[in-house]
Amino acid sequence: MKIKTAELTISAARVDQFPSNPAPEIALSGRSNVGKSSFINTLLARKGLARTSQRPGKTQTLNYYWLNERFHFVDVPGYGYAKVSKSERESWGKVMETYFQSREQLKAVVQLIDARHKPSEDDMMMYDWLKYHELPVIVVATKVDKVPKNKWGSHTKRIKEDLQMEESDPLILFSSETAQGKDKAWSAIQSALFEK
Template sequence: MKIKQIELEQVAGFKAQWPKDEMVELAFVGRSNVGKSSFINSFLGRKNLAKTSSKPGKTRTINFYRINNDFRLVDLPGYGYAKVSKAEKDKWDRLINEYLHERENLREVFLLVDIRHEPTTLDKQMYDWIIESGFTGFVIATKYDKISRGQIQKHIKQIKKKLNIADEGLIFAYSSETKHNKDVLEEQVEVIVKA
């Protein structure tokens, strides 16, 4: 899959702003500091498409990116970030839950975790929901370039065990810097979109 055309089609703070057609959507979700915006920029080959910040919690809306007029990549707000008000956190949670539970266009959900750290309780809850909802259970382990090669397998096994993932092949180690596994993920996305 070659990404030729990208458009930030819609920034949605509530359901009425979701795009109205039936285009296939792939959602990406993870904790606030997992590097989701960096992943999206790297994967789509654009430097500043998704806003990155040294302060986690930058994405406060659901961002719909139209790719090749073929499908949408959907960037959901990060969860689990402490330095915002409870009201703001509750709003994000509602936004994420409403989209994940009600969006008929949603074909697949990818969970992003930081390869350097054991997945959190919130990551486990999200992963369990993904599986229970009938999705495949793909996990993108970001910041792959930040650990030594000798440690990679140990960290992958830790993610597999903590999230109770049956097939290690569902975990993609990814580096936004080197784009490690970008081609494999592109192939996977193409298979999902064409299914």
């Protein structure tokens, strides 16, 4: 997909700030340091649109990117963040739960997992939670350029087994350094956005 226009339209900290626009949405979820901003920037071919933070877990809002004046990417706060208070975590948790459970515009969730390591407890819990709420998930294994090519198969197998992935959910190996998997990611996202 060619992205002609891309802009950050709102950073929503509360449910009443979600856009009323009925256009379809794809949410992006993952641990705080998994490379979500780099994934967004690579997909959109924009260098600094999504800010990469030096302090993982800093994103405390749902960041809405309006793309080609047709659909939204929604960057949700990273999970696994330790350096925030319990009350802060709980308040974001409520906003995110409301988003995932009741947002009719949401067509699929891209869940990013670090390809170098086995999925964390948080990764597994998030995938289970999304499936419990019957959301289509596109699993993207990031930083695959840091994994030797001859180990890609075993790392893919481990992610599928640990998450107990459903057959219908794609798993895409991705690198923001080499753009490996960019076309496959777009293909899965387009299917979710426009073919249902």
